[in-house]
Amino acid sequence: MSGFLNRSLVKKYWMAATGLFLCLFLVGHVSGNLQLLIPGYEGKLQFNEYAVFMTTNPAVKVLSYVTYFSILFHVIDGILLTRANKKARPQGYVYNKPQRNSIWSSRNMGILGTIILVFIVFHMQDFWYEYKFGEIPxxxxxxxxxxxxxxxxxxxxxxxxxxxxxxxxxxxxxxxxKDLHEEVMEAFQVPWIVIVYVISMIAIAFHLWHGFSSAFQSIGINHDKYTPIIKKAGYAFAVVIPLLFAIIPVIIYLK
Amino acid sequence: MKLTLKIWRQNGPEEKGEMVDYQVSDISEDMSFLEMIDVLNEGIIDGSIDDKGNYGPVAFDHDCREGICGMCSMYINGEAHGPGRGVTTCQLHMREFNDGETIYIEPWRSKAFPIVKDLVTDRSSFDRIMQAGGYVSVNTSGNTQDGNAIPIPKENADWAFDAATCIGCGACVASCKNSSAMLFVSAKVTQLSLLPQGDVERNRRVKNMVKQMDEEGFGNCTNTGACEVECPKGISLKNIARMNQEYLKASFTTE
Known part of the structure; x- marks a missing residue:
C-alpha cells in the first residue's frame, strides 16, 4: 500500500475496516450483556462465569486486543481525517443549507464519535477497571x-x-x-448512570446510522442490488443493537 | 420581481472580503440567474444601483450559459448552483425564487479553489489532477484502431458515458463539508478506465490522480452524499465506490 496512512483513500479503508470490526464487537458485547436479564441466582452465576471466561480465555484475549487497537486506530484516524477536512476549507460559508443535501448524522460523525469515546472511557472505568483492579464483592x-x-x-x-x-x-x-453481576446491578440503581448509558447508546445509534453503510462505500462496495440491502441492514443494526444495549440498564433500574 | 442580494465582494486573492447588500428590481422570472446578475451589474455601472464600498461590477465566471461548460459557479442560498436540481447557475431561473426574497450569493469555498475576485475562483487544481493521469496515451501513428470497432459491454459504455457528463464545475467540492474532490476525480477515473483505450493505464491513473488530489489540499470523503445531490449532472456516488475499489486494487498490484 502506498503509504500506510498517507493517502486520503487509505485512511478511509482503515476507518471502514476498524469500524466494521467494531460493529461485530458490538454484536458480541450485547449478546453477553443480555445474560444480565436472566433472573435469579442462575442468571447471576451464568453472568459471573461468563465474565471469568471473557477475562481468561486466550482467544477472547486476542480479540480484545484487536478491539482496543480498532478503537484507538478508529479514533486517531478519525482525528487526522477531521483535521485535514477542516484545513480544506479555511473560510466557511456565510449562509449554508447542508440539510438540503445530506443527513445530520453523516455531517456529525466526529461529534458523535467524541461522545462515544468519552462514554467508553467512563464505561471502562466503571466496570472493566473495577473488575480487574478495583474492590468488588x-x-x-x-x-x-x-x-x-x-x-x-x-x-x-x-x-x-x-x-x-x-x-x-x-x-x-x-x-x-468476582461478582460483577452485583456491581452492575448496583451501578444501574443510580439514575444519572442509567441516563448516561441511554444517551450514549443514542449517540452510537446515530453514529451507526451513517457509519454502517458508509463503511461499505469506503471499501468500494456500491452495487445496484446489494447496496439498498446493506443500507436497510445498517439502519436496522443502528436501531436494534443500541436499543438492546440501552434497555438493559433501564430494566435493571425499574426492577 | 424585487430582490435583496447579499453578495460576497472581494477585490483580490489576498484582500479581505465581505457580504454586501444590493437591491434589484424589474427582474423577470424568466431570466436566468446570471442574467439577473447582468442586470445588477448594469445598474452598478450606470449608477442606478448603489455600489456600496465602490467594488464596481460583480465579477463572476460564465461562458456557454447553456449548462455544459462548467464555468458558472455560485453558492446560492446555501447550495451550489442554488435550489434547483440538475442545473448549473446559468440554467437556474428566477422563477425558483419569490418576489421580495433575500438571496445569498457566495463563491465556492475551498482551500484548493482560491478566490480570484468576488465570485470568481481559481479551479486550476482540477486541471492539475487531470494532468496527473486523466488522459489516455493513444498512439496516433496511423494504425490506431477505430474506437467503434472495439466491442464494449453495454453497461460499461453507459457507466463511462454517465461519468463523462461531469463538466468539472466544482459544485461537488463546494457542497462537500470537507471540500472533497472525490466525485470529480472518481468520475474522471471511471470514464477512462471502463473503456478499452483507458483500461491499460488504469492502475497508474488512479494512483497518480488521487496523489495529486491530496496534494492540492482537498478534504476526504465522508460519504455524506451532498455532492451527488448538488451535482448539476447527477454524477453518482457509485463512481466514488468504484474509485475506492480501483485504488485498492492498484495499491496491491503495482509497485
Missing amino acids: YMVSEQGHPITKSGEVVVDGVINSESAKVMKNGEVAGLAM
Whole structure:
C-alpha cells in the first residue's frame, strides 16, 4: 500500500475496516450483556462465569486486543481525517443549507464519535477497571459458600481478601470468582448512570446510522442490488443493537 | 420581481472580503440567474444601483450559459448552483425564487479553489489532477484502431458515458463539508478506465490522480452524499465506490 496512512483513500479503508470490526464487537458485547436479564441466582452465576471466561480465555484475549487497537486506530484516524477536512476549507460559508443535501448524522460523525469515546472511557472505568483492579464483592453460592473462578463451590471455604484466593483448611482451592453481576446491578440503581448509558447508546445509534453503510462505500462496495440491502441492514443494526444495549440498564433500574 | 442580494465582494486573492447588500428590481422570472446578475451589474455601472464600498461590477465566471461548460459557479442560498436540481447557475431561473426574497450569493469555498475576485475562483487544481493521469496515451501513428470497432459491454459504455457528463464545475467540492474532490476525480477515473483505450493505464491513473488530489489540499470523503445531490449532472456516488475499489486494487498490484 502506498503509504500506510498517507493517502486520503487509505485512511478511509482503515476507518471502514476498524469500524466494521467494531460493529461485530458490538454484536458480541450485547449478546453477553443480555445474560444480565436472566433472573435469579442462575442468571447471576451464568453472568459471573461468563465474565471469568471473557477475562481468561486466550482467544477472547486476542480479540480484545484487536478491539482496543480498532478503537484507538478508529479514533486517531478519525482525528487526522477531521483535521485535514477542516484545513480544506479555511473560510466557511456565510449562509449554508447542508440539510438540503445530506443527513445530520453523516455531517456529525466526529461529534458523535467524541461522545462515544468519552462514554467508553467512563464505561471502562466503571466496570472493566473495577473488575480487574478495583474492590468488588465476591460471588457466593446460594448457601453462602465461596466459588472459585473455575466454578467450583468450596463448602466452608474462606476468601483471603489480600490474595483473592479461596482457602480451605489452610490450602488454596483456587482464585475467587468476582461478582460483577452485583456491581452492575448496583451501578444501574443510580439514575444519572442509567441516563448516561441511554444517551450514549443514542449517540452510537446515530453514529451507526451513517457509519454502517458508509463503511461499505469506503471499501468500494456500491452495487445496484446489494447496496439498498446493506443500507436497510445498517439502519436496522443502528436501531436494534443500541436499543438492546440501552434497555438493559433501564430494566435493571425499574426492577 | 424585487430582490435583496447579499453578495460576497472581494477585490483580490489576498484582500479581505465581505457580504454586501444590493437591491434589484424589474427582474423577470424568466431570466436566468446570471442574467439577473447582468442586470445588477448594469445598474452598478450606470449608477442606478448603489455600489456600496465602490467594488464596481460583480465579477463572476460564465461562458456557454447553456449548462455544459462548467464555468458558472455560485453558492446560492446555501447550495451550489442554488435550489434547483440538475442545473448549473446559468440554467437556474428566477422563477425558483419569490418576489421580495433575500438571496445569498457566495463563491465556492475551498482551500484548493482560491478566490480570484468576488465570485470568481481559481479551479486550476482540477486541471492539475487531470494532468496527473486523466488522459489516455493513444498512439496516433496511423494504425490506431477505430474506437467503434472495439466491442464494449453495454453497461460499461453507459457507466463511462454517465461519468463523462461531469463538466468539472466544482459544485461537488463546494457542497462537500470537507471540500472533497472525490466525485470529480472518481468520475474522471471511471470514464477512462471502463473503456478499452483507458483500461491499460488504469492502475497508474488512479494512483497518480488521487496523489495529486491530496496534494492540492482537498478534504476526504465522508460519504455524506451532498455532492451527488448538488451535482448539476447527477454524477453518482457509485463512481466514488468504484474509485475506492480501483485504488485498492492498484495499491496491491503495482509497485
